[in-house]
Amino acid sequence: MISASDLRSNLAAALDAIESDAEDLVVTRSGHEDVVIMLKRDYDAWRETNYLSRGANGLELRRRIADMDSGGGVVHDLVDEGTDPSAA
Numbered sequence: 001m002i003s004a005s006d007l008r009s010n011l012a013a014a015l016d017a018i019e020s021d022a023e024d025l026v027v028t029r030s031g032h033e034d035v036v037i038m039l040k041r042d043y044d045a046w047r048e049t050n051y052l053s054r055g056a057n058g059l060e061l062r063r064r065i066a067d068m069d070s071g072g073g074v075v076h077d078l079v080d081e082g083t084d085p086s087a088a
Contacts, residue, residue: 004029 007014007027014037018025024038038046052061067073 001026001028001034003027 002010002014002025004027007025014025017023018037018039022039022042024036024042027035027037029035052058
């Protein structure tokens with residue numbers, strides 16, 4: 001966490017730390033909601049996960065997770081890339 005005034009004074013260092021640590025930074029401002037600064041790739045991944053968690057996609061995803069958690073599903077051997085799985 002960092003205050004907005006400290007962020008203003010140390011913007012380049014704060015952004016470098018976000019990039020090198022791949023961590024989010026919470027910025028606080030008196031009398032305002034906190035704001036989060038994050039890497040764009042993390043934001044994109046969060047948005048995709050959020051999208052997949054809603055509506056029919058989310059229902060199906062949760063159903064399949066519950067099925068796997070209760071012992072459902074099929075176990076497959078891993079196949080090395082470039083090999084023909086039908087040759088086994």
